[in-house]
Amino acid sequence: MTENIRLAIQAIYQHRLRSLLTMLGIIVGIASIISIVSIINGNTENMKKQLIGGDTNSMRIEYDARSAFLAGESGRNDRLPDYAPQLSEGELQKLLTIDHAKNVSLFYEANLTVFQRDQQTDTTVLGMDRGFFEILPHTILAGRAMTETELQTQKQVAVITKELAEIFFSYRDPINQLIEINGTPFRIVGVAVSDTEQLSGKCVFIPRGSQSFVEGKLNQRPTVLFQATNADVLESAVVQASHELTKSIPPSDFVFSIRNYDEVQKMTDDINRSNMILLGGIASISLLVGGIGVMNTMLVSVTERTREIGLKKALGAKRKVILQQFLTEAIVLSVIGGLIGIIVGLLISLIALRLLEYPMTISLLSILISVSFSMLIGTIFGYLPAYKASKLKPIEALRYE
Amino acid sequence: MIQLIDVCKTFPQGTSEIHVLKKINLTINAGEFVSIMGRSGSGKSTLMNIIGCLDTPTTGSYLLDGKNTSQMSEDELSEIRNQKIGFVFQNFELLPKLSVLQNAALPLLYAGVNQEERTTRAIHALESVGLRDRIDFRINQLSGGQKQRVAIARALAGEANVILADEPTGSLDTANSHEIMALFTKLNHLGKTVVLITHEQEVADYAKRQIVIKDGEVVEEGTR
Numbered sequence: 001m002t003e004n005i006r007l008a009i010q011a012i013y014q015h016r017l018r019s020l021l022t023m024l025g026i027i028v029g030i031a032s033i034i035s036i037v038s039i040i041n042g043n044t045e046n047m048k049k050q051l052i053g054g055d056t057n058s059m060r061i062e063y064d065a066r067s068a069f070l071a072g073e074s075g076r077n078d079r080l081p082d083y084a085p086q087l088s089e090g091e092l093q094k095l096l097t098i099d100h101a102k103n104v105s106l107f108y109e110a111n112l113t114v115f116q117r118d119q120q121t122d123t124t125v126l127g128m129d130r131g132f133f134e135i136l137p138h139t140i141l142a143g144r145a146m147t148e149t150e151l152q153t154q155k156q157v158a159v160i161t162k163e164l165a166e167i168f169f170s171y172r173d174p175i176n177q178l179i180e181i182n183g184t185p186f187r188i189v190g191v192a193v194s195d196t197e198q199l200s201g202k203c204v205f206i207p208r209g210s211q212s213f214v215e216g217k218l219n220q221r222p223t224v225l226f227q228a229t230n231a232d233v234l235e236s237a238v239v240q241a242s243h244e245l246t247k248s249i250p251p252s253d254f255v256f257s258i259r260n261y262d263e264v265q266k267m268t269d270d271i272n273r274s275n276m277i278l279l280g281g282i283a284s285i286s287l288l289v290g291g292i293g294v295m296n297t298m299l300v301s302v303t304e305r306t307r308e309i310g311l312k313k314a315l316g317a318k319r320k321v322i323l324q325q326f327l328t329e330a331i332v333l334s335v336i337g338g339l340i341g342i343i344v345g346l347l348i349s350l351i352a353l354r355l356l357e358y359p360m361t362i363s364l365l366s367i368l369i370s371v372s373f374s375m376l377i378g379t380i381f382g383y384l385p386a387y388k389a390s391k392l393k394p395i396e397a398l399r400y401e
Numbered sequence: 402m403i404q405l406i407d408v409c410k411t412f413p414q415g416t417s418e419i420h421v422l423k424k425i426n427l428t429i430n431a432g433e434f435v436s437i438m439g440r441s442g443s444g445k446s447t448l449m450n451i452i453g454c455l456d457t458p459t460t461g462s463y464l465l466d467g468k469n470t471s472q473m474s475e476d477e478l479s480e481i482r483n484q485k486i487g488f489v490f491q492n493f494e495l496l497p498k499l500s501v502l503q504n505a506a507l508p509l510l511y512a513g514v515n516q517e518e519r520t521t522r523a524i525h526a527l528e529s530v531g532l533r534d535r536i537d538f539r540i541n542q543l544s545g546g547q548k549q550r551v552a553i554a555r556a557l558a559g560e561a562n563v564i565l566a567d568e569p570t571g572s573l574d575t576a577n578s579h580e581i582m583a584l585f586t587k588l589n590h591l592g593k594t595v596v597l598i599t600h601e602q603e604v605a606d607y608a609k610r611q612i613v614i615k616d617g618e619v620v621e622e623g624t625r
Contacts, residue, residue: 307494308496311494312511314494315508315555316508316511316512317511318476318511319476320476395450398490398494
């Protein structure tokens with residue numbers, strides 16, 4: 001066998017140009033598989049990170065009423081529970097001990113009608129703390145942000161978003177104006193605009209402590225905003241955080257789940273899968289072409305070496321020996337092509353992923369598949385020429401000019 | 402021992418058949434030096450193919466050391482050739498990609514002999530044809546006479562008892578021809594059966610027994 005491989009390499013080396021041109025089909029096929037798989041995976045990872053972590057590497061962990069309900073926690077008249085666990089500051093701080101945790105923030109969110117004099121509009125009201133703006137940065141366009149004291153106490157102050165300010169105060173200065181939320185007046189101290197895409201539209205931010213003023217109307221479900229040090233570790237850290245929250249709240253049937261996580265996972269997986277199917281089609285065509293190239297070259301090689309085959313048979317080589325020799329040559333040819341293809345593919349991947357600023361996702365699996373695929377091509381397309389060679393009659397082959 | 406009993410060989414040609422060999426009866430004992438002569442088209446090549454187990458008779462039987470090869474499969478014939486017959490061809494039929502040593506060792510490779518023994522036996526065979534100092538040479542670095550000696554060494558390496566030489570001097574000049582024929586004579590003295598196929602009387606004269614073939618039949622036989 002090693003002898004066969006040595007002979008095969010020798011034969012391939014002897015016809016360097018022809019071998020290289022033959023391998024080109026396989027090189028291109030394998031290189032495109034490797035690079036496209038890497039780019040698609042990189043794209044998917046990138047998309048997933050943007051969808052789940054946005055540009056702030058943060059995710060929301062919500063009290064999931066439905067899951068809590070299914071877990072046995074029922075509300076009035078067998079509806080979903082309309083109360084939620086209270087999270088203490090200590091429990092919140094515990095999340096910061098999770099590996100790669102950078103920041104956490106607890107907030108309450110509700111969709112309420114907000115009044116300003118004779119105007120009214122449906123707005124998202126967020127009862128938040130200091131960490132919230134740290135994780136989801138905002139730029140203050142007018143006035144100021146809420147002070148530490150305001151955030152820690154029950155001050156009835158609010159920061160509104162630019163979008164809401166434009167509705168209520170198209171020509172006037174909103175600072176120090178009052179808005180009314182659920183019958184409670186709040187004084188506007190600033191107008192802000194979100195720096196990220198994770199939060200947009202009409203919003204009123206109030207200190208988390210002031211939520212008691214709007215209690216009853218304000219959705220009491222706490223949401224934890226969790227920020228990781230970087231996008232790569234976000235997923236694992238946030239899963240850990242949600243487990244931590246679920247088990248830290250007695251009774252344990254309160255359930256915290258990661259917002260959008262499953263959907264994002266499923267969506268990106270779907271996109272990935274359909275991309276891969278498309279790619280698989282294209283790649284198989286190019287590998288088929290490459291395989292035909294191998295077969296063609298091997299047929300030429302068999303014809304060229306008819307006398308050699310005849311002599312070997314005359315000297316006692318059995319059919320199997322000849323078959324193995326040519327099959328080995330076809331496989332070696334394909335595998336060398338495959339290996340060059342992998343190297344080229346990896347180089348293309350590295351350059352493309354760097355240029356596209358996608359995360360590095362070079363899959364070992366695609367390399368393994370490529371190698372076995374090129375072996376398979378060699379075997380399938382090399383079989384016919386090898387079989388032809390093995391069937392040659394020694395006298396006819398020796399007479400061949 | 403080579404025994405041909407009523408060997409006929411026909412080849413189809415269009416709708417008819419040509420009878421290349423017509424009821425050949427021939428016995429060559431072990432240790433003989435025989436030449437088979439004939440013009441081209443006389444059937445001597447076909448006869449050589451049958452003796453060399455490269456082909457089988459259409460009717461009749463061919464016994465090599467008592468074994469009937471007529472009904473053997475291709476792979477069985479390969480094995481017989483490998484073990485019993487050493488071929489020497491007019492145009493040497495050496496593999497240019499391989500070294501002198503590798504060429505000489507080729508039959509041993511197909512006999513399944515291990516690398517070490519292959520080398521030892523091939524070197525020994527090359528030594529007996531006077532090419533001990535050329536073992537690492539490439540084939541194209543050798544002269545015609547040397548090439549034919551490599552081919553003879555290859556026939557010897559496999560330890561075949563029958564050396565079947567098809568026009569072995571056809572591509573050689575006179576001096577080299579004599580050298581090669583002297584080598585065959587020496588091998589015959591060492592106990593090998595040598596069967597020489599040729600159309601040159603001068604070459605045939607080296608053999609102790611001469612057989613002349615014409616139109617597929619043995620027409621003359623004589624010993625020297």
